[in-house]
Amino acid sequence: MQIKSSEITPEHIYLTRRRFMVGVGALVTGALVSSCGSKTESAPAIAPVQAKTIATPTPRPVATIANPTAASASTSEPAAAATPYVEPAEPFASVKADELGDALNSYQEITNYNNFYEFTTEKEGVAAMSTNFKTSPWTVEVGGLVNNPKTYDMDDLWRKFTQEERVYRLRCVEAWSMVIPWLGFSLAALLKEADPMSKAKYVRFETLYDPKQFPGQESAWYTWPYIEGLRIDEAMHDLTILSTGMYGKRLLPQNGAPLRLVVPWKYGFKCIKSIVRIDLVEEMPTSLWMAAAPREYGFYANVNPDVPHPRWSQSTERRIGEWSRRQTLPFNGYAEQVSSLYQGMSLQANF
Ligand SMILES: Nc1nc2c(c(=O)[nH]1)N[C@H]1C(S)=C(S)[C@@H](COP(=O)(O)O)O[C@H]1N2
Ligand SMILES: [Mo]
Numbered sequence: 001m002q003i004k005s006s007e008i009t010p011e012h013i014y015l016t017r018r019r020f021m022v023g024v025g026a027l028v029t030g031a032l033v034s035s036c037g038s039k040t041e042s043a044p045a046i047a048p049v050q051a052k053t054i055a056t057p058t059p060r061p062v063a064t065i066a067n068p069t070a071a072s073a074s075t076s077e078p079a080a081a082a083t084p085y086v087e088p089a090e091p092f093a094s095v096k097a098d099e100l101g102d103a104l105n106s107y108q109e110i111t112n113y114n115n116f117y118e119f120t121t122e123k124e125g126v127a128a129m130s131t132n133f134k135t136s137p138w139t140v141e142v143g144g145l146v147n148n149p150k151t152y153d154m155d156d157l158w159r160k161f162t163q164e165e166r167v168y169r170l171r172c173v174e175a176w177s178m179v180i181p182w183l184g185f186s187l188a189a190l191l192k193e194a195d196p197m198s199k200a201k202y203v204r205f206e207t208l209y210d211p212k213q214f215p216g217q218e219s220a221w222y223t224w225p226y227i228e229g230l231r232i233d234e235a236m237h238d239l240t241i242l243s244t245g246m247y248g249k250r251l252l253p254q255n256g257a258p259l260r261l262v263v264p265w266k267y268g269f270k271c272i273k274s275i276v277r278i279d280l281v282e283e284m285p286t287s288l289w290m291a292a293a294p295r296e297y298g299f300y301a302n303v304n305p306d307v308p309h310p311r312w313s314q315s316t317e318r319r320i321g322e323w324s325r326r327q328t329l330p331f332n333g334y335a336e337q338v339s340s341l342y343q344g345m346s347l348q349a350n351f
Pocket of ligand 1: 114115116117173207255256268269273274
């Protein structure tokens with residue numbers, strides 16, 4: 001698909017076409033939607049859970065988009081424009097490719113090839129090792145330099161923030177990549193609610209620390225828990241989301257359930273999984289990878305074909321499921337949206 005750059009809006013970038021809300025209001029809306037018999041070709045073949053008894057093969061109650069062309073940026077959109085979220089029985093995405101025309105990776109691929117060192121360093125072993133990981137109850141504490149600190153449980157987050165489908169490329173620093181249809185909400189919306197103080201300059205994220213569930217946390221090679229950070233303007237950028245799901249389903253443990261960060265223009269290790277704390281801070285946080293190997297992993301970690309990792313080139317990558325390598329794109333293909341964040345900064349020095 002060719003889009004003139006003048007026509008590119010954030011909406012075109014991640015192809016958001018579906019928005020969801022949950023809760024009582026949503027369930028009522030769901031009933032209305034189904035009784036109207038609205039359906040679209042691209043809608044998931046799913047029915048609201050509580051409507052099971054009346055659900056017949058046709059017509060299927062669906063999560064339609066109120067008005068795809070009028071859909072606007074996530075943070076200002078009233079929740080009322082969203083459709084009810086109902087977890088589909090089968091993985092579902094409303095598009096088949098990203099905005100560059102690259103096909104989505106399969107649900108199978110995305111859930112069976114993972115980096116999650118709290119479980120194991122074996123990518124193909126994470127899925128099996130994480131099946132019993134306890135994601136409920138789960139709370140996320142938002143605090144630090146904010147006027148409105150708050151502890152959310154996952155229901156609060158699902159209910160309060162409109163969930164959107166966002167198709168992004170994920171580029172691991174190890175030079176492989178995937179195209180993933182995430183479900184999630186704008187981090188900016190959460191941060192606005194927290195109301196950062198003016199001296200807050202960075203956002204610091206922390207993964208659960210629980211060696212009983214995370215055997216990898218017994219390893220002394222790393223400083224647990226996993227920590228990541230963003231500059232506050234990076235955190236507020238429209239492309240940055242907290243993900244709650246993937247392919248229309250709630251996140252599985254191997255992908256960072258119940259809540260993980262997704263910052264598509266940075267290497268995958270910035271996308272911290274299974275988050276329990278989000279703090280606004282004054283100083284640049286030291287991430288687990290910065291602490292482990294400061295010469296190899298910097299704070300910024302912007303995808304950059306021209307800045308090699310000390311031990312390998314970053315100019316090409318292997319898309320999972322493909323044989324030949326592809327060129328790596330500056331900022332993972334999101335340069336137009338994010339390069340202004342780094343104006344006047346050396347991308348070599350700030351790797
Ligand atoms: N807590 C935690 N978050 C993490 C990691 C990890 O080991 N622990 N690995 C990172 C790396 S290196 C990558 S590439 C992505 C992989 O995400 P995926 O398994 O969902 O594809 O998660 C990132 N987030
Ligand atoms: Mo990675």
